[in-house]
Amino acid sequence: MMKLLQMMLAFFKTGLFSVGGGLATLPFLYEISDTYGWFSHADVADMIAISESTPGAIGINMSTYAGFQTAGVIGGILATLSLAAPSLIIILIIARFLKKFRDNPMVEGAFYGLRPASIAMITAAGINVAKVALVNLSAYAASGQIGDLFIWKAIILGILVFIGQRKLKWSPIVFLAISAVVGIVFRF
């Protein structure tokens, strides 16, 4: 019960402070992972992939998943509602004076600062995923060989996917599916 309340509060906070949609929830999800350990860093990376392949944003999906892991179906539902609650309340307030809000120089100024902050934290979150996906810290620690630090086949796949995404305008789902097959075939 205590755990459930703690979880609802954590996801409420995530909903309240993640500005800029989707990936902006990532720094908060990693923070929850570090503080409470309800899910691992690898779980967050996997949830990004699942979110890209299913309807719904990463924040919503991660809260459902973490809630389920902690307290079953009810936990999943409550955690998701906690994440949605702050934006619901804020939008209800803003809906009353829509035009004034949009043209307010204070709001515009705040976003001048919030935008770079948001992508700075998304970059850091990307590095967190890279730590799981592209490098093998324990192999490096064991051997001391710099060549062991990088998972070379993962880096090659990453470069190919990057080029593929630039050249072909396929949906991310296609690239995720291909990467899954490559992962199975080449035993990542």
Next chain:
Amino acid sequence: MKDLWELFVTFVKIGCVNFGGGYAMLPLLERELVDKRKWTTMDDLRDYFSIGQCTPGIIALNVSTFIGEKRAGVKGALVATLGFLMGPIAIILAIAAFLTNFAQYEVVQHAFAGIRVCVCVLIIQAVLKLWKKSVVDPITLAMYLAIFALHAFSGWLSVKIPAAVLVITAGILGIVFSRLKNRKAEGGKA
């Protein structure tokens, strides 16, 4: 009552096919809400998006709340938002149940190891795309670097700065710097 039910069903449907989130949703909403049901106009929809983008929370969710509110007040907002969440919650609960049972299989682990590489690339792409709109001058570049350093390397400091504190600080600095910039621009004109 019938109106609320229709609102609910419409947003359950939208929530179930909203792949990719954010702006990917705009054409879908245009078809469902502007063309088919005439619940809103394209101009209003664009306003909702621009506000949904700069308020906390998921954009798609914010837009659902807006349209629900416009249709039927607070009740409508609740109904639309809950409807929108239905599909994703059900799908993730099913996947979570699946993963709990199948995560230990080697094939699943290999698949996710491959998928994580792709996720890395997706994040890089997202950052590159957002970069142009966000890092527009030396001030925003400095803020990007400072927040990145504070956030990424905070593990090495003795105190970890919570992400919420960074967000609030960035908002305040944004207001201060854009005021200074505007004042300078006005001074230059006079």
